[in-house]
Amino acid sequence: METIDLTLIWLGIIGIGIFMYVLMDGFDLGVGILFPFAPDDASRDRMMNSVAPIWDGNETWLILGGAGLLAAFPLVYAVFLPALYIGVFLLVAGLIFRGIAFEFRFKASPASRHWWDRSFNIGSTVAAFAQGAVVGAYIQGFEVVDFQYAGGAFDWLTPFTVMTGVGVVTGYALLGATWTVMKTEGATQDWAFRISERLLIGVLAFFVVVSLWTPLSKPFVQARWLDGIAWLWLFPVLTLAASFWVWRALRERRDVVPFVGSMVLFGLFYLGLLISMWPYAVPPDYTFWDAASAPGSQLFLLLGVLFLIPVILVYTAFNYWVFRGKVRDGDGYH
Amino acid sequence: MELDPLLLSRIQFAFVVSFHAIFPVFTIGLAAWIALLEALNYRKPDPVLEKLSQFWIKIFAVVFGMGVVSGIVMAFQFGTNWSQFSFAASNFLGPVLSYEVVTAFFLEATFLGVLLFGRSRVPPGLHLLAACMVAIGTFISSFWILSTNSWFHTPAGVELIDGHFQVTSWLQAIFNPSLPYRFAHMALASFITGGLVVAAVSAWYLVRDRNPRSSRIALKMTVVMLAIATPLQMFVGDLHGLNTFEHQPMKVAAMEGHWETQRGAPLILFAIPDADAEENHFEVAIPKLGSLILTHSLDGEVQGLKSVPAEDRPPVGPVFWSFRVMVGLGVFFILLSWVSAVQLFRGRLFDSRRLLRVISWVSPLPFIAVLAGWFVTEIGRQPWIVHGLMRVEDAVTPSLSGGMALTTLIGYISVYAVVFGAGLYYLRQVILAGPDPIEQAHDFDSARPKRPLSANPLNFNGETPAAEG
Numbered sequence: 001m002e003t004i005d006l007t008l009i010w011l012g013i014i015g016i017g018i019f020m021y022v023l024m025d026g027f028d029l030g031v032g033i034l035f036p037f038a039p040d041d042a043s044r045d046r047m048m049n050s051v052a053p054i055w056d057g058n059e060t061w062l063i064l065g066g067a068g069l070l071a072a073f074p075l076v077y078a079v080f081l082p083a084l085y086i087g088v089f090l091l092v093a094g095l096i097f098r099g100i101a102f103e104f105r106f107k108a109s110p111a112s113r114h115w116w117d118r119s120f121n122i123g124s125t126v127a128a129f130a131q132g133a134v135v136g137a138y139i140q141g142f143e144v145v146d147f148q149y150a151g152g153a154f155d156w157l158t159p160f161t162v163m164t165g166v167g168v169v170t171g172y173a174l175l176g177a178t179w180t181v182m183k184t185e186g187a188t189q190d191w192a193f194r195i196s197e198r199l200l201i202g203v204l205a206f207f208v209v210v211s212l213w214t215p216l217s218k219p220f221v222q223a224r225w226l227d228g229i230a231w232l233w234l235f236p237v238l239t240l241a242a243s244f245w246v247w248r249a250l251r252e253r254r255d256v257v258p259f260v261g262s263m264v265l266f267g268l269f270y271l272g273l274l275i276s277m278w279p280y281a282v283p284p285d286y287t288f289w290d291a292a293s294a295p296g297s298q299l300f301l302l303l304g305v306l307f308l309i310p311v312i313l314v315y316t317a318f319n320y321w322v323f324r325g326k327v328r329d330g331d332g333y334h
Numbered sequence: 335m336e337l338d339p340l341l342l343s344r345i346q347f348a349f350v351v352s353f354h355a356i357f358p359v360f361t362i363g364l365a366a367w368i369a370l371l372e373a374l375n376y377r378k379p380d381p382v383l384e385k386l387s388q389f390w391i392k393i394f395a396v397v398f399g400m401g402v403v404s405g406i407v408m409a410f411q412f413g414t415n416w417s418q419f420s421f422a423a424s425n426f427l428g429p430v431l432s433y434e435v436v437t438a439f440f441l442e443a444t445f446l447g448v449l450l451f452g453r454s455r456v457p458p459g460l461h462l463l464a465a466c467m468v469a470i471g472t473f474i475s476s477f478w479i480l481s482t483n484s485w486f487h488t489p490a491g492v493e494l495i496d497g498h499f500q501v502t503s504w505l506q507a508i509f510n511p512s513l514p515y516r517f518a519h520m521a522l523a524s525f526i527t528g529g530l531v532v533a534a535v536s537a538w539y540l541v542r543d544r545n546p547r548s549s550r551i552a553l554k555m556t557v558v559m560l561a562i563a564t565p566l567q568m569f570v571g572d573l574h575g576l577n578t579f580e581h582q583p584m585k586v587a588a589m590e591g592h593w594e595t596q597r598g599a600p601l602i603l604f605a606i607p608d609a610d611a612e613e614n615h616f617e618v619a620i621p622k623l624g625s626l627i628l629t630h631s632l633d634g635e636v637q638g639l640k641s642v643p644a645e646d647r648p649p650v651g652p653v654f655w656s657f658r659v660m661v662g663l664g665v666f667f668i669l670l671s672w673v674s675a676v677q678l679f680r681g682r683l684f685d686s687r688r689l690l691r692v693i694s695w696v697s698p699l700p701f702i703a704v705l706a707g708w709f710v711t712e713i714g715r716q717p718w719i720v721h722g723l724m725r726v727e728d729a730v731t732p733s734l735s736g737g738m739a740l741t742t743l744i745g746y747i748s749v750y751a752v753v754f755g756a757g758l759y760y761l762r763q764v765i766l767a768g769p770d771p772i773e774q775a776h777d778f779d780s781a782r783p784k785r786p787l788s789a790n791p792l793n794f795n796g797e798t799p800a801a802e803g
Contacts, residue, residue, distance in 0.1 A: 054401070060439055066409045067435050071428025078421035080730040081413030088410050089742045093749050096403050100753055104760075147421060149733045294425045294500055301429040308436040309741060 006298040006308055007289050010072035015206030017068060021061035022131075022265055023175070028055040030176020032098050032124025033169060035117060037195065040057035043188040044117065048328040050183040052102055057316055071301050075291035077148060079282050082149040083117065083142050084134060084156050098123030106287060132168025139221075141216055141283035160213065167206035174199040178246075178258040184328050196258055197250050204243055207269065213235070214276060220284070221276045232275060237269045245333065247321060271303070337736025338562055340727055343415040346743045348712070350407050353750055355708060356701050357401030362476055363528020365392050365469040368449075370555075373464040376458055386451075387550040390532070395450055396764065399415035400757045407746065419719055419729035423499050425493060427482060427506055436480035441471030465466040473521070478518050481508050487711065488512040488581045489720050499514070499720075511581060515574035516711075522567040523707065526667060529556040529563065534673075535765055537693035540684060545769050550684055553693075555666065557678050560671035568664055572627070578711075579628050582635045582721055584646065585714030588653040591617075592638045599636035600622035604658075605749035614638055648716040656709035663703035670696065 028051040070077040081088055101120035108116050133156060140160060143151035152193045177199055180192035215222035225232060246261035277283065281291035292298065374380075412420040412427070420427065448456055448464035456464075491507030492499045501507055526736040533556040536549040579586045587593075591602045591696050593612050601623035605614035626636040674693065677683040684690075715721060719729040 059406075060435070064432070064435050065404065066413075067428065067432040069428075070413070070424050071432045074424030074428060077424070077428075081410060082417045082724050082733050085414050085731075085734065085738055086741070088414050089624050089745055092407055092410060093745060094755060095406060095747055099403055100399075100756065104756060148418060148740070149731070151733065153735060153738050260443040293428060296501055297429050300501075300504055301432050304433055304436060309435040312436070328574050331348075 003268040006295055006302065007072075007292040009302065010292070010298055013302075013309070014068050014072060015274070017061055017065050019267070021058070022044075022267060022270065023063055024061065025055070026128075026172045026266065027051070028058055028330075029098075029124045029128045030174065032101075032120050033128060033173045033174070034176050034180070034195065035124070039187055039191045043184070043191065046184050046188055047180055048102070048105065048120070048325050050180070053321065053323045055102065056099070059099075060124050062095075068301075068305075072298055073233075073281055073288065073291040074293050075158045075286060076281050076289055078147070079142050079144055080134070080138075083151060083278065084130075084137060085153060087130045087133055087137075087156060090105040091134075094123040094125070094127030096123070096132065097114075099172040101283035122243050128169045129165040132165035133157070133321045135168065136164030136205045138283070139164070139218065139273075139277065141218075142209065144282060144285060147210075157295065160217070163206070163209065163213075167210065170199060170202045170206060172202050175262050175266070176260070182256050184261045185326055193250055193253060197247070198253075200243065200246055200250070200262075203265070207239065211272075218276075218283075220280075224276055224278070225272040235268060235272045235275065238273070239265065242268060242332040337740055339734040339736045339739045340730045343730050343734065344726065344735060346415060346739060346746065347411055350404070350411060350746055351741070352406055352705055352708065353754070354401065354404040356492075357397050357404060358472065358476065359524050359701070359704050360531065361394060361398050361401055361526050362469075362472045362521070362524035363526070364397070364532075365465075365472045366525065367528055367532060367556075368394060369462075369465040369469040372462045376462045379458075382547050382551065385769045385771075386552060388653035389548075391450060392764050393761065396757060396761050398446070401450040402753060403753065404750070414742075415731055415734060416719075416729050416733040417733075421722065422497055422724065422729075423720065425501050426485065426499055428616060428770050429721075430478055430482050430508065433582075434475055437574070438475030438478065441467050441474065444472060445471070475525075477517065481510070481513050484513040484516045484522045485510045486669055486719065487715055487721050489723055494723055499723075504630065512574075515570065515577045517692060518570045519567070520573045520760075522563055522570055523700070523704050525563050526560060529560045530667065530700045531697050532556045533560065534694050534697040537690040538765075539768060541687065541694055545771075548769055553683070554678060557671060557674045557683065560667070561625060561675035564668040564671050568668065571661075571664065576628065578714075582714065584626065584639060584642060585639060585648060585653065585711070587639045588650045588714055589657040589710060590628075590636075591654050592624065592636055593640050594634065595638040595641045595665055597625065597635050598622045598633040599628075601627065605654070607654050609644075609650050614628075627762075636662055646717060648714045652713045653710055656713070658696065659709060660703050660706040663699055663706070666699070667703075750786050 003318040031051050035044060035047065038047060066077070097119045101116045101123065105113060105120065106117035136158075137156040138159065140156070142149060143155065150205050174196065176194040177192050181189055181196060186194065215225055242261055242265045246258050246265065247263055249257035279287040280288070351669075368390055370647055371383055371390070375383040375387060409431075414705065443469040445464040448469050449462065454671060455459055487500075488511040489507075490507065490510040491501060491503040493502050494500075507790065532552055535555070536553040539545050539549040540553065590599070591605050591607050591614050592599055593614070599622070600619035600621045602614065602617055602619045605617040605619075607614050622632045625636055626632055628634065628636055639650065674689060677686050677689060686703060717725050717727070719726045
């Protein structure tokens with residue numbers, strides 16, 4: 001096995017898995033974040049129906065990410081979860097409350113329905129914020145002694161992580177808004193177009209702040225960008241280009257391009273983050289290779305995953321194809 | 335008072351895992367029952383069978399949904415509260431749990447939607463295939479989970495190097511010595527749990543003269559199954575106990591309430607174990623029988639708790655009592671299913687109102703028996719997290735404070751209370767409404783949803799939409 005770097009392969013698999021999760025659960029969490037701002041109850045019904053058949057498949061990627069991390073990069077699992085202890089609880093509680101809202105909202109009596117609306121909205125927002133805070137905490141780094149987290153319960157909660165948390169809430173909201181543009185018509189779509197533009201500006205503002213704040217506080221990130229690898233600067237340029245693309249598509253009231261463009265934007269943020277943090281899995285001390293599990297364990301799981309992930313992707317694609325097109329008012333649950 | 339993060343983490347894990355466990359143990363049995371109904375209906379289409387299956391699919395959907403939600407919590411517990419353990423055991427734990435996600439979640443996620451909403455969309459053969467795949471998926475899932483769990487009790491195929499478990503043989507680690515017994519014991523427990531709930535609900539309808547045709551079919555099938563499965567469970571449980579006696583003698587000593595190592599050990603029926611005095615009070619015992627059961631010889635030697643230092647013994651009382659609850663309920667299930675089977679073959683089951691009334695109240699009991707069984711094996715594993723290799727106090731997250739552990743414990747209890755209160759309320763409404771009358775077949779999947787609970791046309795107040803009567 002000396003010729004193949006299993007750790008690198010696993011980094012690719014986990015990286016793609018997390019990105020799939022961010023994109024897919026991102027837009028359905030975003031729908032939940034935007035829920036109270038929708039113009040009327042009919043719009044809320046349409047928005048919920050547009051994600052109802054697919055959201056649980058989307059969340060399976062999170063579970064795969066968790067189990068895959070334990071298998072391939074146990075140090076990440078064993079440091080991140082204790083360090084983010086309270087945040088993880090909020091994430092899980094948020095996901096539970098929004099999950100059951102799908103089940104109960106349409107069965108609730110009209111008098112109690114607003115409770116499930118609130119459960120869906122708050123659950124989605126808290127889960128998205130917690131995920132953003134995880135990203136912030138990753139950039140921030142962890143106090144680790146002897147491969148175990150040694151910091152306090154709220155070390156992760158800093159102005160920086162609050163900012164990344166709100167940033168991800170805004171970003172997911174953009175994905176949710178452009179998804180709504182793609183899946184609805186009429187008044188709901190008009191509203192989604194309007195709010196998408198504002199969210200795009202918000203997302204770009206957070207992008208600029210994070211891009212300045214991170215290198216200023218992390219010397220190794222600064223060195224990465226200033227040490228003369230010229231092609232790296234393609235990423236900020238591409239990010240601006242993609243933003244312009246999304247903005248123009250919104251102005252031209254295109255159906256699909258804003259959502260696709262927003263996903264591309266997320267892809268660029270994600271790559272930019274990886275480039276900045278490379279090769280650290282648990283900054284500031286441990287690289288992905290330090291954090292890796294035994295080669296035998298990586299190989300044992302790899303054999304199954306190489307076969308099963310394509311099958312899962314085919315099923316997921318099929319599922320999206322079955323539920324393609326605009327949501328219409330008759331498409332509900334009732 | 336000093337808050338102990340170790341104790342609070344143990345309570346938290348026991349709480350979330352107990353809560354989670356009651357859902358899969360029910361859905362595994364129920365999935366197999368639904369697959370059987372679908373197969374019978376496929377071979378010889380019968381509207382009664384179809385409505386019966388449809389009704390239990392609704393129940394399945396609700397319970398499965400709750401199992402999934404509580405399962406998400408489990409995915410994070412090892413990392414948040416037991417980080418030293420997850421790090422040390424990651425080489426085994428990570429791949430095995432990942433295989434559960436990719437082999438079982440995939441099957442269930444794919445075919446659940448078809449099972450719930452696809453009856454009128456796909457050919458009958460494909461619908462039957464979906465039912466079978468969901469049933470198989472639940473089994474694959476439980477295989478991986480029980481393999482992991484068994485490895486805690488009878489670790490094999492690993493070497494402990496610098497506090498890190500390295501896998502030396504995947505085959506030995508996955509098929510570790512207690513897996514076959516635990517798997518058989520749990521599979522039967524799932525069938526018995528599913529069977530008793532189906533029997534109870536059917537008997538409840540029969541007592542009230544509701545849906546007599548489908549309820550008679552369901553009760554007949556489950557009584558026959560239970561009459562075979564319950565004694566078989568006693569036999570498998572005994573084999574599992576002998577396996578435990580070989581690998582974890584202190585657990586068996588706590589189960590039996592044996593303090594002294596002795597030849598010709600008695601079988602203690604009742605006692606109040608006293609850990610401080612290291613003896614039992616008010617003991618009622620049958621001489622020699624303990625040795626006979628465990629060693630198959632009247633004066634075989636049985637190790638007692640005092641053969642190891644006090645800090646290496648499991649808490650005796652909870653293990654001792656949980657074991658008696660489990661066995662007591664198991665004996666009751668055998669008696670009940672045999673009496674019912676005898677009445678069935680005499681052709682009198684459906685006229686035995688008193689018996690039907692008793693059956694209609696048994697639903698909670700298999701869950702109590704299953705949890706009692708888990709308490710025996712998991713409390714009996716103490717003080718080890720991995721038997722003989724790693725102690726629980728070395729497994730807990732070092733940065734975890736008592737306050738943090740208490741906060742999340744209260745948090746999980748509150749979240750579960752809300753979520754599962756609503757879920758159980760809803761389940762009750764489904765059962766009160768009963769299967770659809772055969773004459774008024776309707777198609778509730780005219781829309782396109784594929785969410786589990788949405789398989790149900792009831793609204794939250796238990797009112798069926800008018801068309802369905």
